[in-house]
Amino acid sequence: MSPVLSDVVLSLEDVSKVYSGTVAVKHATFDVRRGAVNVLVGENGAGKSTMMRMCAGVEKPTSGRILLDGEEVTFNSSGDAVARGIGMVFQELNLFGNMTVAENIFATREITNALGHIDHKEQERRAGEFLDRLQAGIKPTTMVEDLTIGQQQLVEIAKAVSLDARVLIMDEPTSALSAAEVEILFKVIADLKARGVAIVYISHRLEELIRIGDYITVLRDGRITGQEEMRNVDTQWIVRQMIGSDAKDFAKPDGHEPGGEVFRAEEISLPRATGGLAVDHVSLSLRAGEILGIYGLMGAGRSELFDCIMGRHGHATGRIYIEGREVRERDPAGRIRRGLALIPEDRQREGxxxxxxxxxxxxxxxxxxxxxxxxxxxxxxxxxxxxxxxxxxxxxxxxxxxxxxxxxxxxxxxxxxxxxxxxPKVLLMDEPSRGIDVGAKADVFRTMRRLSREGIGILFATSDLDEVMALSDRIAVMSNGKLTGLFERAEATEAAIVAASALGHGPAKGTGRSAHV
Structure with a gap:
């Protein structure tokens, strides 16, 4: 056996998967090498998650074989795969909101004492160790429903790391993480590699893949279109294999002029249960046909602001207006009738x-x-x-x-x-590209541009600097619950936006003006 082949711990060999007549994966062969990051990339619907669900025992191949250490294996359940050393961080969060972090990490494999009862203290101790490795800053006794999406993502990762797996599949592990949390995750991955763990890594962030990957496999329409060592490729190569061209990710501004004011929020505030304000006296206005990007890192208060606007927090204060008329309805249904609509960040649970x-x-x-x-x-x-x-x-x-x-x-x-x-007259879009590929992003962004041409005002929250720069007619910046900057798109710079996002006290100046939008 050659040295390269001896590094292969898991293989899919000529595997296909058919659902109700739809072929999701077509004759795919994929090798997973130990002590390496094996990147799998492709557009949404290309078959990536289906391939990995077969590896993790969630699905069975319609045809083809799965080999582990060169021997054919059959997984009848995810438990079978875990027992053979294969763990997976799923793209969509798979946690129990009414259980603690520690209980989620050890769900279905609880630690018991001599009497056969669950040893909660020991679970919390071990969970704390895994969370500390991720520098998560989360207490093992916290209820999962009280965590943000990013924190829940870290719990999912801690749960997978706790399996002590030989093969660890990570399906979009950074989709809800901040830049600092991504750096910590990459350090954990480097540590796992050094221990000989084989990592399968799925992401739509191409620069991230090039940085962390050792090998890359590209899927398009269920077929493998490219396999290569990562050192031999660049982002253009990846995009060509994914969609057959060097297509850009973003729709370009089309030069249409926004109309009059369609929406205004005044002094929106939301108290935190722990004290202070999650949204701190935010005021902004939006014109018909305008895309106003709201940039900020995780915890900046963007999602909470959108929830306040939609009437999801009855104790929030402030006023909102649509087409100059104050909206007095306090509940989401009433605000939808007045012309507001929300695309939530967590599409699985809230959308x-x-x-x-x-x-x-x-x-x-x-x-x-x-x-x-x-x-x-x-x-x-x-x-x-x-x-x-x-x-x-x-x-x-x-x-x-x-x-x-x-x-x-x-x-x-x-x-x-x-x-x-x-x-809707006003569309609130919270991280609309989270966890979707370049082709789907382009579709979503083209839709946003088309809707703005039709006169819909769009408030667009994102932590992706490239997206907010490419899509917005104006850019507002939030940090620590406050608006800290406002920029006309033509005058905005990445440095100024990043600087404003690092502020948390008092308004920053953008293009010589106050951050009151």
Whole structure:
């Protein structure tokens, strides 16, 4: 056996996977090398997660073989794979909100004492060790439902690391992490590599892949289109293998002029349960057809601001106006009727009902449009669904399929479609590109540009500097719950935006003006 082949610990050999007539993976061969980061990349729907779910025992191949240390294996469950040393950090968070961090980390493999009872103290001690390795700053006794999305992502990673796996699959592990948390994760990965652990790493952040990867495999439409050592490739090579061209990630401004003010928020504040303000007297305005980017790192208060605007926190203070009229409705349903709609950061838990179909999810927030007396006009609803699927290029064989069967990018399009069917005047988009590939990003960003041309005002929150620079007509910066900067797009610089995001006390100056937007 050659030295290169002897490094292979896990292999998929000519593997295919078919769901209800749809071929998700087509004759794929993929080798996972020990002591290395094996990068897997491709557009949403390319088959990456399906391949890894087969490796992790969640799915069985329709055809082909899985080899572990050169021997064919069959996994009947994820437990079988874990028992053979294969662990996975799933793209969509898989935690129990009503349990503590420690209980989540050791769920289904609880530590017991001599009497056979769960040893909570020992679980908390060991969980603390794993969390300390990640410098997570999270107490093992904290309830998961009280954590932010980024913190929950760290718990998922700690849970996977705790398995002491020989092969560790990480599906979008950094999608909700801050830059500092990503650096810590990379140090943990380097430590795991040094111990001989084989890492399979899936991400849509191409620069991140080039930095951390040793080998790269590219999937397109379920087929492998490229395999190479990472040192031999660049981002252009990766994009070409993924989508067949050097397409740009971002839609470009089209020069249309925004209209008059469509939305205004005044002195929005949200008290924290622990004291202080999660949103600290934020005021901003938005014009019809304008994309106002709100940049900030995790914990800056962007999501909390959107929740306040949507009426999700009854104890929030401040005033909002739509087309010059004050919005007095205090609940989300009332604010949706007034023309507000939210694309939440966590699409799985807050944007979708995963057991329902694509069609049902699309019309969930706008059923009154299709109702006559006490009945839903099915033909009208189906027509709206077909139009939205076509309009947003949602890749689904049948809208009656469960939304959970779609890729992350197509699920995000369903969340956007659900919001658009309410007929919004103002669209709030919280990290709309989280966990989706370059092709799906381009689709989402083109949709944002089209909607702005149609006169919808868009508030767009992101922690991605490139995105906010490329998409925004104006850029507001938040830090520690406050607005710390406001920049006209033509005059914005990356250095000024980053500097404003590091502030937390008092308004910064952007283009010579106060941060009051």
């Amino acid at each position: 979708l009902v995963t057991i329902l179909s694509v069609a049902s999810n699309l019309t969930l927030a706008s059923l009154q449009k299709f109702a006559k007396l006490f009945h839903i006009r099915g033909s009208l609803e189906r027509g709206a669904v077909r139009e939205m699927v076509k309009d947003l290029s949602i890749k689904v064989a049948d809208p009656d399929n469960e939304v959970s069967s779609l890729s992350g990018g197509n699920q995000q399009k369903v969340v956007i479609g659900k919001a658009l069917l309410t007929g």
